[in-house]
């Protein structure tokens with residue numbers, strides 16, 4: 001093992017492992033360091049699957065990033081026999097005044113994506129008899145969207161990055177970081193390593209690590225739960241049923257068809273206790289609402305999928321106050337790139353974020369428009385977050 005590298009990546013999860021792959025593929029030698037053994041169930045990428053939508057209800061700015069991410073996922077699929085993506089389609093619906101649904105339809109039109117608008121609940125329910133939407137709901141269906149096998153994606157990035165010359169230290173938390181003008185120093189129990197450049201992509205642990213680099217950002221991790229429920233396979237298996245995102249005034253829910261008989265998977269998007277990742281209770285079911293909340297949604301909107309709970313798991317979001325990501329060069333250190341605050345909707349973009357981070361680490365610039373993700377925007381400074389919360 002060397003002691004000096006071109007780039008050190010602290011946190012080899014969703015974003016960091018992708019960055020390691022793109023750097024190594026381009027001939028740069030990265031050292032990836034992770035506190036666990038990715039993919040793992042302690043951070044933000046556990047639970048096997050993630051939705052990828054292209055007509056993003058989060059805003060127009062996300063659509064080009066989603067389109068590029070999908071291209072990169074398709075390229076990754078060419079390099080592996082592991083399943084990366086399943087084209088199940090994704091349906092998004094809610095009441096007519098849902099900003100999310102309206103934005104998804106507008107974003108799809110703006111970028112000429114294939115997208116079917118669904119005028120009322122009857123149309124939605126007729127197309128997918130497993131859904132029971134009220135007639136006053138409307139929505140859209142993206143036939144080219146679907147499900148990423150996130151565990152397989154991270155495993156594939158890892159395997160290929162190592163083949164292209166990256167090195168990886170697992171089960172090795174980074175204890176300390178120091179940045180000088182021309183190099184960076186990273187301390188771990190396995191020793192001290194130096195590099196020309198640094199990427200910090202430590203998920204829910206970013207706030208603490210970035211504060212060591214004099215960057216205090218409004219990052220708030222929260223505890224999330226997901227459940228897999230016994231479902232009527234003829235209605236909810238992935239050949240028949242799409243991924244879904246449902247924006248209700250009483251809560252926002254997302255989920256996945258039953259993949260290879262595992263049951264319908266569902267989570268809630270807009271709730272979750274604020275936590276410290278060091279001390280989060282990772283046991284599913286400690287709160288009655290862990291199961292109760294998602295079961296209640298299923299009983300109303302997808303009743304034949306409200307069977308026995310097969311598995312329940314916990315995971316973490318790391319929210320910013322405006323729910324936009326932070327992807328930028330450190331404001332004081334041109335040799336440090338940051339990926340943080342992926343706020344519950346980041347996984348789908350991780351291939352494109354890996355590409356951006358690899359560009360930032362090698363040239364301090366990127367050909368992607370990352371102005372929305374600036375580390376210096378007022379809304380993510382700690383003072384601004386207090387104002388938002390009050």
Ligand SMILES: Cc1cc2nc3c(=O)[nH]c(=O)nc-3n(C[C@H](O)[C@H](O)[C@H](O)COP(=O)(O)OP(=O)(O)OC[C@H]3O[C@@H](n4cnc5c(N)ncnc54)[C@H](O)[C@@H]3O)c2cc1C
Pocket residue numbers: 010011012013014015016033034035036038042043044045047049050051052172173174175201202203204205209224225226254267314315316317339340341342343344345346347348349
């Ligand atoms: C239940 C759930 C469902 C989701 N569904 C979707 C979805 O359908 N679609 C979508 O696009 N997104 C979804 N997301 C969001 C997405 O999964 C996250 O935005 C994404 O995984 C965040 O990636 P990350 O790299 O920031 O964090 P992680 O993947 O957690 O990676 C961070 C890594 O840093 C490591 N680390 C931390 N501290 C240190 C340290 N000191 N030293 C070394 N390593 C360290 C950790 O071990 C970890 O491996 C979901 C998230 C959850 C929780």
